[in-house]
Amino acid sequence: MNIFSSTRISNTSLAGALFIVLGLFGELSSAATWIDTPIGLVGLGCVAGALSVSGLTTKCSSTNRAISLAFVLVALWAAVNLAHTETVMGQVSGGYWCFVIALALAIWATMSRFAAITPTPGVGAFLYQFLVPGLFGVWLIVLWELITVGLGIPRVLLPPPSLVGEAIASSLGVLAADFRQTIIRAVLPGFVMGNLAGFAIALWADRVPFLRRGLLPVGNLVSAIPIVGIAPIMVMWFGFDWQSKAAVVVIMTFFPMLVNTVAGLGGSSAIELDLMRSIGASHWQTFTRVRLPNALPFIFNALKINSALALIGAIVAEFFGTPIVGIGFRISTEAGRMNMEMVWASIALSAVSGSLFYGLLAVVERRATFWHPSFRQLSAKRL
Amino acid sequence: MNDAARSQGRIFPVSVIIVVLTIIWYAGAVYLNSGQLIDRYNKRSVQWDITQLAADAWSMKRPVLPAPHQVARELKKTVLDQKITSKRSLIYHAGVTLSSALLGFVLATALGIGLAIGIVYVATLDRSLMPWIIASQTVPILALAPMIIVVLGSVGITGLFPKSVISMYLCFFPVVVGMVKGLRSPEPMLLDQMHTYCASRTQVFFKLRLPSAIPFLFASLKVAIALSVVGAIVAELPTGGQGGLGARLLTGSYYGQTTMIWAALITASVVSATLVSIVALGERTMLRRLDGGQVARA
Amino acid sequence: MSDNASSSDTVVQIDQLSLDFDTVDGPVHALSGIDLAIREGEFVSLIGPSGCGKTTLLRVIADLEKHSSGKILVNGVSPDQARQDRSYGYVFQAPALYPWRTVTKNVVLPLEIMGLTRSQQQARAKKYLDLVNLGGFENKYPWQLSGGMQQRVSIARALSVEPQLLLMDEPFGALDEITRDHLNEQLLELWRKTRKTVVFVTHSIPEAVFLSSRVVVMSPRPGRVMDVIECNLPSERTLDIRETPDFLSLAHRVRQGLKAGHSYDDE
Numbered sequence: 001m002n003i004f005s006s007t008r009i010s011n012t013s014l015a016g017a018l019f020i021v022l023g024l025f026g027e028l029s030s031a032a033t034w035i036d037t038p039i040g041l042v043g044l045g046c047v048a049g050a051l052s053v054s055g056l057t058t059k060c061s062s063t064n065r066a067i068s069l070a071f072v073l074v075a076l077w078a079a080v081n082l083a084h085t086e087t088v089m090g091q092v093s094g095g096y097w098c099f100v101i102a103l104a105l106a107i108w109a110t111m112s113r114f115a116a117i118t119p120t121p122g123v124g125a126f127l128y129q130f131l132v133p134g135l136f137g138v139w140l141i142v143l144w145e146l147i148t149v150g151l152g153i154p155r156v157l158l159p160p161p162s163l164v165g166e167a168i169a170s171s172l173g174v175l176a177a178d179f180r181q182t183i184i185r186a187v188l189p190g191f192v193m194g195n196l197a198g199f200a201i202a203l204w205a206d207r208v209p210f211l212r213r214g215l216l217p218v219g220n221l222v223s224a225i226p227i228v229g230i231a232p233i234m235v236m237w238f239g240f241d242w243q244s245k246a247a248v249v250v251i252m253t254f255f256p257m258l259v260n261t262v263a264g265l266g267g268s269s270a271i272e273l274d275l276m277r278s279i280g281a282s283h284w285q286t287f288t289r290v291r292l293p294n295a296l297p298f299i300f301n302a303l304k305i306n307s308a309l310a311l312i313g314a315i316v317a318e319f320f321g322t323p324i325v326g327i328g329f330r331i332s333t334e335a336g337r338m339n340m341e342m343v344w345a346s347i348a349l350s351a352v353s354g355s356l357f358y359g360l361l362a363v364v365e366r367r368a369t370f371w372h373p374s375f376r377q378l379s380a381k382r383l
Numbered sequence: 384m385n386d387a388a389r390s391q392g393r394i395f396p397v398s399v400i401i402v403v404l405t406i407i408w409y410a411g412a413v414y415l416n417s418g419q420l421i422d423r424y425n426k427r428s429v430q431w432d433i434t435q436l437a438a439d440a441w442s443m444k445r446p447v448l449p450a451p452h453q454v455a456r457e458l459k460k461t462v463l464d465q466k467i468t469s470k471r472s473l474i475y476h477a478g479v480t481l482s483s484a485l486l487g488f489v490l491a492t493a494l495g496i497g498l499a500i501g502i503v504y505v506a507t508l509d510r511s512l513m514p515w516i517i518a519s520q521t522v523p524i525l526a527l528a529p530m531i532i533v534v535l536g537s538v539g540i541t542g543l544f545p546k547s548v549i550s551m552y553l554c555f556f557p558v559v560v561g562m563v564k565g566l567r568s569p570e571p572m573l574l575d576q577m578h579t580y581c582a583s584r585t586q587v588f589f590k591l592r593l594p595s596a597i598p599f600l601f602a603s604l605k606v607a608i609a610l611s612v613v614g615a616i617v618a619e620l621p622t623g624g625q626g627g628l629g630a631r632l633l634t635g636s637y638y639g640q641t642t643m644i645w646a647a648l649i650t651a652s653v654v655s656a657t658l659v660s661i662v663a664l665g666e667r668t669m670l671r672r673l674d675g676g677q678v679a680r681a
Numbered sequence: 682m683s684d685n686a687s688s689s690d691t692v693v694q695i696d697q698l699s700l701d702f703d704t705v706d707g708p709v710h711a712l713s714g715i716d717l718a719i720r721e722g723e724f725v726s727l728i729g730p731s732g733c734g735k736t737t738l739l740r741v742i743a744d745l746e747k748h749s750s751g752k753i754l755v756n757g758v759s760p761d762q763a764r765q766d767r768s769y770g771y772v773f774q775a776p777a778l779y780p781w782r783t784v785t786k787n788v789v790l791p792l793e794i795m796g797l798t799r800s801q802q803q804a805r806a807k808k809y810l811d812l813v814n815l816g817g818f819e820n821k822y823p824w825q826l827s828g829g830m831q832q833r834v835s836i837a838r839a840l841s842v843e844p845q846l847l848l849m850d851e852p853f854g855a856l857d858e859i860t861r862d863h864l865n866e867q868l869l870e871l872w873r874k875t876r877k878t879v880v881f882v883t884h885s886i887p888e889a890v891f892l893s894s895r896v897v898v899m900s901p902r903p904g905r906v907m908d909v910i911e912c913n914l915p916s917e918r919t920l921d922i923r924e925t926p927d928f929l930s931l932a933h934r935v936r937q938g939l940k941a942g943h944s945y946d947d948e
Contacts, residue, residue: 108507111510111511112506112507114510115507115509115510115511116506132507132510133510133512133513133515135511136511136512136515137515140515156537157534157537157538158534210396210399211396211400213392213397214393214396214397214398214399214400215396215400217393217397218397218400218401218404221652223609225609225648225651225652225655226612226613226616226648226651226655227613228613228616228617229616229632229644229647229648229651232632232633232636232644233448233641233644235636236447236636236639236641237415237447237448307521308521311521311523312523312524315523316523319620320636327523331527335530335533340530347522347523347527350521350522350523351518351521351523354521354522355521357521358517358521570777572773572774572775572777573777573779575740575745575771575773576771576773576777577794578744578745578764579743579744579745579764579769579770579771580767580791580794580795581765581767581794581795582794583794586794590793590794591779594779594781672781673780673781
């Protein structure tokens with residue numbers, strides 16, 4: 001396994017070196033080139049440096065990793081700067097793409113280095129787990145920038161992230177108002193109400209087997225129904241403001257919570273329940289001490305599913321009528337005006353809100369269900 | 384079937400729940416439509432009682448909430464009384480939605496399985512890709528749908544494919560998650576055993592990991608195929624003219640034709656439920672084959 | 682290489698073998714300074730309390746674990762090479778059968794991987810299923826068999842690659858005592874018939890003494906060999922032998938070895 005991964009890394013480095021050489025040939029033969037600019041040289045040097053540090057050395061020390069990370073970051077910066085220079089912008093050469101491919105390989109080699117180790121638990125490890133995906137995310141955004149700027153893609157099709165960033169910075173007030181309207185006023189109340197209602201009905205169904213047997217198949221059926229379709233109906237019933245959006249969110253989040261909670265409450269083993277009976281526990285004691293903890297992983301599962309559903313529900317409902325504020329409203333009107341920077345800014349807003357919401361749930365879940373097998377850390381690799 | 388007894392025990396409760404829901408629907412129709420009606424009665428100063436109100440509420444031309452039998456009549460009108468090729472037929476619209484949903488589902492299954500194999504076999508992909516796949520689902524793709532359609536349309540890609548892309552985006556996620564879980568489900572002991580046999584990666588994949596992943600895959604496919612219908616419907620919202628159940632929803636919403644919305648919704652549910660049961664049927668056949676049953680195939 | 686002379690009939694040669702695991706709480710010495718030579722045709726049991734490294738040692742022989750230092754040869758070559766030569770069969774604690782394969786299909790699994798022809802596969806499956814007295818169950822599925830029968834399928838599968846060496850990791854640990862006694866007799870019979878070299882991990886003293894020609898007593902923290910006991914019980918033996926004084930004195934010696942190992946770590 002070790003031998004295998006180390007040979008692969010050096011293959012990556014070899015391929016990277018090949019592309020650097022190809023790029024050099026391509027660039028030196030063309031008249032206008034970026035290669036003799038200081039930034040071009042720094043970029044090339046850093047890609048070569050990262051490739052050699054992460055690929056050609058067999059030792060895998062933390063210094064090595066840090067050096068190749070630094071090289072890669074500088075190279076990313078250089079690549080973005082190059083893309084905006086006169087020689088590259090809108091008319092990229094094959095040599096430039098060779099450089100970008102070499103950069104991609106350098107990033108891959110660096111990520112492999114970081115992914116190969118498991119850090120010792122602690123604060124460092126908590127931050128560390130964001131490093132590889134973080135680097136990957138930065139690379140995706142940079143690649144997006146390089147492609148849109150380098151190929152001169154029209155802004156109405158796909159604006160580069162730098163312009164989206166400018167749009168975000170220049171319209172913070174508008175985005176804040178959208179956030180308040182969609183997330184705070186529609187998603188959150190709807191999410192809380194829908195989940196509480198689903199949980200309450202699940203508790204009731206749990207005490208009444210007849211209800212459970214009748215409701216579960218219906219609930220499963222409803223989960224197959226495209227519930228977003230009720231959005232126009234809710235807008236008709238509850239008006240254009242946030243109430244109709246919250247109503248959509250309530251309905252969308254209700255059934256996943258109901259079905260999951262019922263399944264979770266039924267998940268306690270006969271042994272656990274017999275034990276509680278043998279020590280004369282009341283229904284309530286059995287519920288709080290055995291059945292609820294066993295149901296928690298299911299409940300969190302529903303909460304996580306619902307966090308994505310709630311955002312979707314609220315934003316789609318805004319397409320069917322809304323006051324002149326809200327993320328969904330912003331996306332549809334700005335798309336109509338071909339102002340794509342603002343569309344992407346709104347998308348970024350909803351994605352960041354959604355990810356933070358999801359991340360928060362994941363952290364709470366980890367705290368609440370640390371005992372669950374999926375979170376238990378193995379003390380040794382293969383013991 | 385072993386669980387025939389259990390499912391028999393379900394029919395009665397489920398029927399009761401459905402009857403209760405229908406009663407709530409009728410009552411809701413009276414309640415939600417009463418405002419308009421009472422206004423009208425007062426304007427014309429008509430004497431009215433509750434039976435009069437209910438009768439009128441269940442037979443309004445443009446009700447806030449149509450009664451079930453009105454929706455049923457609309458369904459009959461648009462499903463049975465129309466030629467399938469007619470633009471007035473719900474079957475035609477369902478067909479439009481179904482084709483983009485299915486294409487999206489197939490694309491998503493291929494993408495999802497491919498990504499899952501990458502994630503399970505390449506540690507770097509596991510670390511770098513998985514968080515972004517989760518994050519991708521917090522992007523409200525349904526909100527992007529109109530834009531993706533517009534953007535792809537402006538570069539000349541129209542018709543089925545853009546809508547399928549949205550379906551695919553929505554339903555590749557459960558496939559990746561389920562497949563990763565499934566490919567990782569074999570016990571360490573079975574993997575050790577393969578190691579003692581000197582099995583190659585391909586052999587381990589086809590003889591152990593893939594068969595172990597099949598139950599997980601099908602559980603995910605059931606979720607995914609329902610989502611693919613959602614994706615197709617939402618993708619049809621901005622392309623109003625081209626047909627599809629989503630277009631019907633939007634038209635209904637513009638002209639205040641609630642009966643039309645409900646009929647489209649019910650059709651969508653039937654399409655969705657049918658697709659899910661087809662996958663479930665495939666699941667049962669496949670699992671019986673994996674578990675062997677008594678089928679001897681030598 | 683002092684063991685050149687004996688290597689002709691030595692199947693497993695272990696010199697000063699150590700293995701450390703890196704864990705969150707620091708390194709664990711799973712095995713420390715193990716010396717052991719297993720000759721052809723021997724039935725050697727590794728016995729000791731849990732955590733003494735007996736399973737780990739077996740896994741090192743099978744190339745499922747890499748040792749940290751020392752030397753080990755299996756059939757005169759490295760464990761990795763021995764594994765690629767398919768020179769051993771491994772029986773796990775659980776039957777490790779595939780529920781979607783019939784009994785025959787389970788037995789031929791390693792043969793499929795080796796690339797034997799279909800007719801060769803069928804012939805071997807028949808031969809070894811008959812050897813473990815499972816003729817007639819070829820087309821059943823594992824979950825239609827009892828626990829003892831499942832483990833016999835797993836033994837037939839290990840034998841099907843026709844290895845010289847059979848490695849068994851507490852194969853009967855999960856079975857009830859009556860079934861286990863029965864299988865012990867069958868295993869002994871099998872060993873007499875085939876004359877395979879067997880390395881057998883167990884934590885049962887009677888099982889070890891009854892089956893083995895030699896018992897290796899191990900102790901934990903660090904995992905090491907405490908005692909090696911020759912058992913010269915008659916080769917034709919039944920379970921009744923467990924009442925004889927010879928048997929009891931051997932069992933007593935094993936128990937003494939285990940006790941000696943324990944006295945170290947009760948701080």
